[in-house]
Amino acid sequence: EAELPGADVAEQGYDFYDQAVSYNDLKDTLGAIPKIDDEITLGFATKTFENEFWRMEKDGAEAGAKLFQDAGYNLTMDVRGAQTESDEEGQLTLLMDMVNKGYDAVLVSGISEANLVPGMEAAMEAGIDLTTVMDAFTPYATTTVGAWHYQAGVQGAEWIYNTIGEKGQVACITGLSQATAAQARTKGFQDFYEDKDGIEVVAVQNGDWDRQKAYDITETLLQQYPDLAGIYCNNDTMAMGAVEAVIAAGSDCVVVGTDGTSEATDSIKAGELDATVDFFPNVMAEIAVEMQVRKLAGEELPKVIYAPQSIRDGGNVDKSFEEIFGYAYNPEFAQ
Amino acid sequence: MEKYIEFEHITKVFPGQKALDDLSFSVLKGEIHAILGENGAGKSTLLNILHGVFPATEGEIRIDGKKAEFSSIADSIEFGIAKVHQEIVSIPEMTVAENLFLGKEPSRHGIIDKKKMNLETEKLLGRLNCDIKPTDRMGELSTGQKQMVSIAKALETEAKVISFDEPTSSLSDKEVETLFQIIRGLKEKGITILYISHKMNEIFEICDRASILRDGMYITTLDMKKTDRDEIIRAMIGRDTAMFAQRTMPSQRKGEKPVLEVENLCGDAFENVSFQLYSGEILGFFGLVGAGRTEVMRVVFGADPYKSGKVLLNGKELHCRSPRDGINSGIALISENRKEEGILPNFNNMDNMSLPCLDKFMSGAVISTKKKMDNAKKKGSMVGLKPNEPEFMTASLSGGNAQKVILARWMSTDASVMIFDEPTKGIDIGAKAEIYLLMEKMAAAGIAIIMVSSELTEVIGMSDRIYVMRDGKMTMELKRNEFSEEKILNYTVEGDET
Amino acid sequence: MKAIYRKYRREWSVLIALFVTIILFSILEPSYLSATNVATIITQSVTYGLMGIGMTCVVITGGIDLSVGSALALVACIGAQLAKAEVPIPIWVLICLGFGFLLGVFNGFLVGKLKLQAFIGTMGTMQIYRGIGYVITGGYPVLNVPRSYRNVFNFKLTSTITFSVVVFFLFAVVITFVLKKTKIGSYAYAVGGNEDAARLSGVRVERTKMLIYGIGMMGTTLAALIMISRLGTGDPSTGQGYELDAIAAAAIGGTSMAGGRGNIFGTVIGAVLFSALKVGLVVMGVDTFYQYIVTGVVIVIAAYIEIIQGTMLAKKSN
């Protein structure tokens, strides 16, 4: 049995892989993107468009493709999403369809670590290269471009820590999902406070990614811990529910989300949500497209590339990607 | 008198079955008009068309000269036609009063006047001499009591036409008498009444004229005062038949030791019931509606638990905890309530007949369709089932024929004790005779038979001995030479306890 | 007394389950019974309670409505859009209620008129309503509902209780009245108890179903309006799986899935029981994975209490 390309990553865990590289560091070592004259068809099997995050990924992938088209590449991009957050078979169906149609390479964001396996096996057999974007690490893809979930939890925790003055009660509202991303984020959150004596983690509760459920949990927690100082949520939808409950209770509790959806950044601008760990999904998808083309052109790339991510709060919510990271995403094409 | 209801060339076809065939006759205003025929002749179908349950395939009905075409039952009720249905249809979770007034509750702005409803119900049930409270839950009534409620339901409407489809099949003579008084009262008010029954004496007692159907065709209309039993029966079945509930053989009772002994049995609805049943004997159980006969039989069979007492079969105590235990011990119970407790509506005739004893129809681990079919044909013809097709859905049979399927089911089990609860309920006059004969043959073969019946003539005619029950207690045991209607009726109402 | 007990034995058994739950939690965690916490329990029972009351109506007719979760989202989106368009508040409420009613009537039409099985028919509209919600919003939550609209259902009566609780109890009272005292209520029970018998008694079964599905959906509509008030957002992806919670509240409260039996009081208690359980598990900080098991066990036990209650009672009354 042949070793899968990402077997060693799976062994160590995606969030803890010792050879992982951040795009911020990688970008300077990459040369210009080689020119490919052949026609390229890329697929992107993403998760549900019910969630704005995946629509942003879609937009990013299409924008990335546009860059290549403008640069003279004969590239087509087909982005399709699963119907729901739990439509595992449906997502497999659309990957199978892309494989059947003989695409040159496919970007995947699996609902679970396993639901796309038959499709990915078929892709490998057909010599179709795979890149995982963001979710559900799978050893079948040669490269994964995604967020560093563990670090996001740490970033969220750290922001709360600094904002509340290094002491107080905090809580985490998690999403329970097929992808283990939620668990990595939660672990980062918990690990950060491990040695912080002023902090008490009073609750880690499952909000099922649902706005109303997060609202209810927050409401309950605020009754029980009126002095609750900070809540970290595994995604922005839950953070938006939590924030409404905090406002309704008149509490000073700070709420930090994850993802960086427009709803979250708008809310930060309006002074309601306190912060979010922004994954810049558009840029992430653009990077993934770029990496996929590079691989098709024969370049060797790291197996794990963490896309740029940053805390957005009242202080930097109005700043652009370039202002935050000091560069604009603007790949260089070989002539 | 003028023609009031005119049936004009009515034809009704069910999938694979012509139930009514170009039938025309008319009913006069204010008369009590019987509709007679064998099981499956089409009587219920005709009334169902009149009531808008389903439309006729061809033909039309005129009432008072105007074409009557109801697209729903609600329409026909609004028009002023009420009906007592052959199968008791009630809503078990609702109270008696709610059932009675369903669809026509006294109300203001859609809000129901419950007080008035209960009061009216009490009055109505009082007129019928029944001992039922308006607030009783329908599901807790005995079959006979349910039947009284459905009759009351029809009487309560201010209808111009009321039809009765075998209203008395679970009623004893006492209740029937009350009912007839009321029906006569309705007639005096000028209400037109259609009446279906298989009980010949009732027809002669109450009806003015009778229309006779055979195989879905109209045969004739007779004036009751100018006709007799024989003429009617000839018209119905096309031949003569001896149909009196009469023994043709002497008592077949064998042995000194009883097959079944019941000692001081106490259950939910009865106390201290004791009796013996001998092989080859036909033992009658008589009583008024709600006397508790059905309850006793269910306990003996294992369908209900008992509080104290003993049931012995061939001298050994039985502990039946479920009907399966009863069946395995060789007891069969033909339930009186075929719709709720008998028929499986999703099964055809052969499956309905073979359910209690599938072991008999196995070849290896597999159920043999052929064996089931052979059995169904044989038992079907024994009870005179029409159509005797093993694959016909039982739920589409006429009421009487469905009852025959249930009889055939229990005859398939080779039980040594057969308990018939109202065995001839809804069965036509020709088939009744065949069933009586069948019971006698079973007795002759050594089967012990209990016959719970509310029909006095049947009990007196067929039984070797009779037990009378009242209010959950045994009141009397009578030997054949002591039988008399008067005596029996005495014990059903006010008898001393034995 | 005994008669009262018998009449309400279903409600008693769920009340017993509720008390047992509350007592257990307050032994394990004394702060559980604090006034604010009780207020939280009641507030959080509003959504499931309102949807459960509507579901009870539908289930009494022998049906089921799987589309309520999707309808919740759809009504919430439309309600939020109308609020942002600053439709006058009374008209806004009426339009939403009317729209919800029509969604229910359409279900009733499929089930009553077209004779689809309730399960499969409403499974269809569950998808259709969800899809419409996404299409009209483009998948984006409708944000920033103006305060004035949010206050309609969310203004505070005390420091912890909002008007939504009053709406909940008012709706419970109105529907109890409809079911127990009016013709349409009586017909709902009749249709569920024995559809043939009801039809033969002249009940217009189709019309009854259409109306009852419509009335039932008003509960979901109110839940949607309250949701808009609380969250300030109409989210097209919300409400997934809520139909099961609504059914659970009804069933725990003694409503028979076979139809013909059920009452609103039981459902209300069932919803509060659910809410007490959820809040309790959070307050106790029970591990999420074990929460599933505890919730399942409580559902089974609560349902079983009802059964043994019934048997014991039947024995005692003899």
Next chain:
Amino acid sequence: MKAIYRKYRREWSVLIALFVTIILFSILEPSYLSATNVATIITQSVTYGLMGIGMTCVVITGGIDLSVGSALALVACIGAQLAKAEVPIPIWVLICLGFGFLLGVFNGFLVGKLKLQAFIGTMGTMQIYRGIGYVITGGYPVLNVPRSYRNVFNFKLTSTITFSVVVFFLFAVVITFVLKKTKIGSYAYAVGGNEDAARLSGVRVERTKMLIYGIGMMGTTLAALIMISRLGTGDPSTGQGYELDAIAAAAIGGTSMAGGRGNIFGTVIGAVLFSALKVGLVVMGVDTFYQYIVTGVVIVIAAYIEIIQGTMLAKKSN
């Protein structure tokens, strides 16, 4: 011929719906009928089909089993763990089937013996089984099931068809046989048709339910084993909402939710129809938001075809 048509009219109507779907899609998108695509449709129908067959058994008794999605996940996790522990393959299959059977029997125990309503009892076990799955895995998928175990159900018969399809059709045949030709099958239909009448005819209702829920769960167990084979993973969070798909396959195939009526052939076609629809929508690249609407409309139409089929038939034979 006419008799055959009548006997199988339910199956006909869902076959018609299936053909219409296939023809429509292949007109709109000629590649739809490519060999690989057809293989995808069939392969994808296996999970829903197996679970639908099991559900059909349960629904025939007048019950329902909402726990199948959770049981799928639980069996998959335990199966994956056992495979990683290198339990000998035949024993592995037997243990998994036995375990699945017991999960079903427990449901049957709650419904048959304890007399809980099927909906509420299995809603309880739905939570319990899910929770157990999370607890034993710590919430993490059980990865890297050895190839040898994966090959049991997943070895390729042709380049596109795997053994799982054979398992699916074999299971369909076996269960058809059980339902039509054995005592327990007859009893299942009897219990669903009229429970009181069945009991009075000597059917041991409780035992029948326990057995049938157990047998039904074997379909889910097979689906779990096939899932392990295909994905190489046992995931404790998989299978959410699958119970509705299983019920839909059964109901579309003509199984009555009221019990007493239904057959496996119809369910198989129902599952394939579902799969054909899902694959078709993907192949055509229909927007996911509109997919909801189309799916819902197809469910309603397929269910309605069955109804008008019945009426038309009654008319024609007049």
